[in-house]
Amino acid sequence: MKLFDLSSYLSRKRDSIEAALKAWVDPTAHENHRLAEAMAYSLMAGGKRMRPVLCIAAAESVGGGEKDALPGACAVEMIHTYSLIHDDLPAMDDDTLRRGKPTCHVAFDEATAVLAGDALLTLAFEVLATYGLSRGDRPGKTLEVIRILSHAAGPSGMVRGQMEDMAAQGASCHLNQLRHMHALKTGALIVASVEIGAILGGGSEDRIHKLKHYAHELGLAFQIIDDVLNVEGDPRIMGKATGTDSFKKKSTYPALMGVEASKALAKACIDSALHALKDFDTKAEPLRAIAAYVLERKR
């Protein structure tokens, strides 16, 4: 059996996603250069593109094509990027570096960073609505996607998770509180990315349900491994400092249950994610390979 080549798959999907994103935030096509530049600066700064890749892979797993899912992929990446820009603000996490580059408010200024985030969040919905209107056959499907994305990103999902994360800083928290906070802060958008891809790809309710379970477990494993890498990762491979969580006394999985138990929990999550895909055929190979990668990744 030929092994699935994840690295080549990711590279191809990232190219498609970046071309589609670029068409929406090309600074040379905007009259207001500074705003468009700030949006493009953060949106085109690389990154894993995990959410949009998951969106496309989910669409493909139910028999849809990349093109069906691309608007959803762009929208989730725009929302992810806006959340990073606002989380990095001085009033929030006050981070000056992201992916080795100055954060948006450092490269531009704080007001521009607030507005670039606002603009990307708003643009995500324009992308989806524009796409839905161009496809006469699926307005209801696009509305459902917009409802899922706004719910996952808003005050019942990601924004609430960020509020709870800030409230928890400095305070000790229980494992269940930590799971709950991550389920909102990062999990909701990951689950939405997969669900949106599955809907745009034409998946049945049963398939969508299974894919959401996959995404929930994957998101949790991703977060646990993030915490583990902060303890024992190699800063040279990661491209960023490690040990920062412990220094900040952050509540993390390794801090609450130890490194080995954290790894075992992540493994159990990935097993559960893969189990959710057991009825899926080879079109789900990218999703399976991503799950395996989340567990093995070094950065």
Add this chain to the structure above:
Amino acid sequence: MKLFDLSSYLSRKRDSIEAALKAWVDPTAHENHRLAEAMAYSLMAGGKRMRPVLCIAAAESVGGGEKDALPGACAVEMIHTYSLIHDDLPAMDDDTLRRGKPTCHVAFDEATAVLAGDALLTLAFEVLATYGLSRGDRPGKTLEVIRILSHAAGPSGMVRGQMEDMAAQGASCHLNQLRHMHALKTGALIVASVEIGAILGGGSEDRIHKLKHYAHELGLAFQIIDDVLNVEGDPRIMGKATGTDSFKKKSTYPALMGVEASKALAKACIDSALHALKDFDTKAEPLRAIAAYVLERKR
């Protein structure tokens, strides 16, 4: 002929709008009290409710009902409120008072204000999508509303206007630049409010076109009168300080063309707005009365 009673109309519509808004941001119904409290603090702080009233009045002018337009009305008011919260931030206009109350970041804190704004912006789209899905007959119509609102609020509309306003501060600007900046910063959302109401109310393309013209002229007149009131308004009636634009050396209509010429321009805009409604029947009386009010208002 019985004169149309605008004051009673506004009072009834505001009651409907506030009841509908409250259902979406009731802090007692949210688990995260602080975020919901900050959202409700700013959203339920009163204000003229000009945009949502225009949205409903536009729907009624083409034969639609209040209920058809209420989700659109809530969405535009949520977006207007988010823009006020973010504009008031220390990194932007750094305002500590709004409508006589401490601004959101003063009453809560800066991070909460950023997130409350983000949450209201996102919730606006959830409101529309939820409504569109509950009405099987009009998914395409709701998608069109979402496209219009996201376009008017995003990097091609309101957010861009705020960028240009900040860039213009301290610099002298021409009348056309001022018009252009206001058309984006405040005009785009006012026009969208009316257009959305007209669509949800079932207006024809011709009616929608005329209503957009009305809204464009009304928005311009509103801004000119705002500037005039800052020069010669009564601080006791306005509930806020006057003369602040001149103190800040802001480019305004009175500064660029004088108070009397500004008033004449506002009058011409309102005449043009009323002219756009000449084929409309008595169902457009609220829109006509609002236009007259914009010219006469003292606060």
